[in-house]
Amino acid sequence: MDIYVCVGSSCHLKNSKAVIDKLNSRIKKENLEDKVALRGAFCMGKCSNQGVSVKVDNNVYSVTEENADDFFDKNILGIG
Numbered sequence: 001m002d003i004y005v006c007v008g009s010s011c012h013l014k015n016s017k018a019v020i021d022k023l024n025s026r027i028k029k030e031n032l033e034d035k036v037a038l039r040g041a042f043c044m045g046k047c048s049n050q051g052v053s054v055k056v057d058n059n060v061y062s063v064t065e066e067n068a069d070d071f072f073d074k075n076i077l078g079i080g
């Protein structure tokens with residue numbers, strides 16, 4: 001599974017770096033390094049989202065440092 005985190009200028013200003021760090025640490029914590037890859041992506045045309053645009057399976061989510069754990073639980077681990 002690939003997680004694409006937007007690192008376009010608008011998402012960069014919303015601290016995409018913090019979201020990447022957070023998702024990375026969750027991937028490590030859950031031992032998913034072999035299964036889940038984190039990738040940077042260009043602008044997804046969703047700059048008006050409140051959070052950073054993160055794409056999984058062609059769905060774009062609005063992710064912040066605060067909701068990154070929820071996002072991970074729901075959409076990556078598939079629980080909740």
Ligand code: FES
Pocket residue numbers: 006007008009010011012042043044045046047053
């Ligand atoms: S810069 Fe991220 S969606 Fe536009």
